[in-house]
Amino acid sequence: MENKLGLYIHIPFCSSKCAYCDFYSITEPKKHQRYIDSLILHMEDYSETLDNYDIDSVFIGGGTPTVLSKKLMITLLDGIFNNFNITKDAEITLEANPATIDTGILKRYRSEGINRLSIGMQSSCDNELKALTRIHTFDEFEESFRAARKAKFDNINIDLMYGIPEQTTASFKMSLDAVCDLQPEHVSVYGLKIEDNTPFAEKIETLVLPDEDEEYAMYEMAVNTLTQQDYVQYEISNFARPGFECRHNLKYWNCKEYLGLGPAAHSYLNDCRFSFRRDMDLYMEAMEKIDTEYDILDECYNITPKERVGEYIMLQLRLNQGLDTERFRELFNLNFERIYGKYLKIYVENDFMKKDKSTYSFTTKGRYVSNYILSAMLDFDSNIISNIVNGTDKS
């Protein structure tokens, strides 16, 4: 089948909220059963319309999906397989928190079709985990990781974080080394960002955070260390053994289609970006009372041609492979260098970007100031682009 689709399932439950997290998530175990039932109702709604799609990646994320009981998880997986065409080689990822999994459970999930685990380690230093208000220790993480291996998971991602309160370049090195010792197939390295409306934002004055230069040093250290260990960086925050790049996440950066189910989940389908409202109760009621008018849509808009150009540049340049100007011309009938030449020249000359044949990509230094560069270059409302898109430029 021609049409490929990624499926994201949001499980907005946690046993406790981490102080830095601004994802939509609640801590009410009583609602687990009813929510999974609602999700399946939602899948049934889409089942027919998406019949012409092959789903080659599924990502069950959260929240903490592994707070669900084994029984509910299996109900959920059955729902997915019953309602969509899941390809044989589909990448099916489950986000797992240490201290919520053991070998037995993982074996079962493995046999039900889950073939990739993403485990949040964040740090190997317990003081930093505590500062993050994570509910596990590093030992517990290690135990979970070994349990996953025992359960025959051969595609595991570890989430690692830098910029944590109390963290130093030395302690981050320890975390990096701990990751390398475990030899996961994939590593995501995220910088902690203090988001509005989180407990961290409220007490930001009291947090001892690494400064900008230290943070960059940590990032550079991660890039160097992981590259030396034969991980390939393929995106700003993502590293993998060759062949183990996360298919699901690549869909985001490559402007491919995906459907996200659950409150606060985001979708990109039929040129439309939409998301569902961050309201669990509303979501469940809307699914249960099919003939009632519930508006669960949060944002919903069609991508205009000029917006698509901007998005494409923004997303492609996140990838280490960069943006291919030939491909860009094929897609949009536009000359990338002609539009952005004056910027590209400065960035290449000063080692923020590099050009390789027909491809532009960021250097490590450039990647880490990519917002600055992209916000200077891009203009989603730009008249320049809209004139060009409307056909005045055919160069």
Place this chain on the structure above:
Amino acid sequence: MSSRFKNIRNFSIIAHIDHGKSTLADRILEYTRSVQSRDMEEQLLDNMDLERERGITIKAHAVNLQYNAPDGEIYSLNLIDTPGHVDFGYEVSRSLNACEGALLVVDSTQGIEAQSLANAYLASDAGLEIVPIINKIDLPAADVERVRAEIEDTLAIPADDCPAISAKQGTNIDQVIEKIITAIPPPSGDESSPLKCLIFDSYYDSYMGVVVYVRVFDGMVGPGDFIRLMNIGSEFQVIDVGIMSPFGLTKREKLYAGDVGYITASIKDVSETRVGDTITNAQNGTATPLPGFKKALPMVFAGIYPADGSRYGDLRDALEKLQLNDASLSFEPETSAALGFGFRCGFLGLLHMEIIEQRLEREFNLDLITTAPSVVYKIKKTDGNVIYIDNPTNYPPPDEIAEADEPIVKASVITPVEYVGGIMELCQDRRGIFIDMKYIDQTRAELHYELPLNEIIYDFFDALKSRSKGYASLDYELDGYKRSKLVKLDILLNGELVDALSFIVHEEKAYARGRRIAEKLKDNISRQLFEIPVQAAIGGKIIARETVKALRKDVLAKCYGGDITRKKKLLEKQKEGKKRMRQLGSVEISPEAFMSVLKFDE
């Protein structure tokens, strides 16, 4: 004495900021039943938002009150409210000249302050009867007897029977009214003489044209009369005259000698109706204008630019509108390589400047960039020409300057004695020359200094307040020019001179000031892709250097699932932020970074 005069009293209220002038005015209005207290918005006289907020009076106001006295007489009381700040000293003096008496309000917890003293001297120079009022007796820290003694010692005014009141609670307001009637003399004058009116305020009204507030000294004036504004020399035909009732202008057939009221005459521009000018009959008018007219001259100049360059036209319109009511505000177009198109504006002083800025921002919704304020320097060039410089950009090169003079003020500071040391240090540091020090009583002293105006226009007042825990008060008056050793300090960003950041400074202070500004800019210019050298220079010589480090981190490392919209919005927001930036060569600088150099905290 004409029986008309017998029942008229013209008086002002003078006080230091916050001593309760406006509250007392409100109570007087209430007591004379001119205003029902339930209808009364706090501080009716201060009807500009900014005034109410800052608790100060910016422009003079006036109101006529009809008071039915217990003795059966009906008195016509004209209360002329005066601005309380040093920048408006001239306007205060004109308002006082319109009166026969002044209530001097003194805070019983603070005692006499610099402005009470300065205004009391002005009032006594104008020959006014001064009636001391001791206010805020409801406060626990009130010390009525000490303040009584202070008034007698410092001002040589008997204060033994002066009313001790609480304007806030309305205590003893009757005694104030009683004093107004018994202590302040009624006006005098000659109705049959040619017309002689003093302009003490005016404002522009889009229907009536300029409304001129006057005190009539001789003669009478009514609709249809032809009048002449003696100093400006223009003539008009009167449309209306009347009095200022608490609820607005109230027409009268005529204004007579002794009255306080308004005149309208289809006057288009407040620059015609200068405060202090004399109005007389166009035909057979008086030969001798009232003394003391002077055109208020701007003392402080600054460039004002729209933060968003495309709003230049809006800024011009806004300044024009403000000028309709403020003849002392001057402006002319100016271009800066760094800031684009803007205006060189002249102000009476720092407060005046601050008020204009705030009104532009609030009432006209403008985002502004203001350059460092400058005074007017008098430069004698080597070719013998004398020029006046109000913009550092125009300062001639050193080899063309024969002599440079800067404006000097006589400053008086009143402070609790324990802060005298710190304040003397501050004045010394600001190149002040000590004149003398007097003890007002055992706890407070009055210091006199001669200070260069350019040393007090930045942050002197703030520094004074911080060194005295807010207790010291300042008053100053211009006292001519004095020879000085001045240099022009330039700021370079990435090797390029930024004209809007240049300023004139005394030779001895140039090094420290240059270093401070370079530091400030370093801290306030946001990191960019490239390292930015920040330099301060005199002539071609670099005297300070700092570096804004290159940006290291500006990335969305975190993955927001498939929420691409959020990433886009972040970039768009960032792009929006960039639009506010001024591009100086390869350097982007925010309005905030520009303004940061104007504040030298200690």
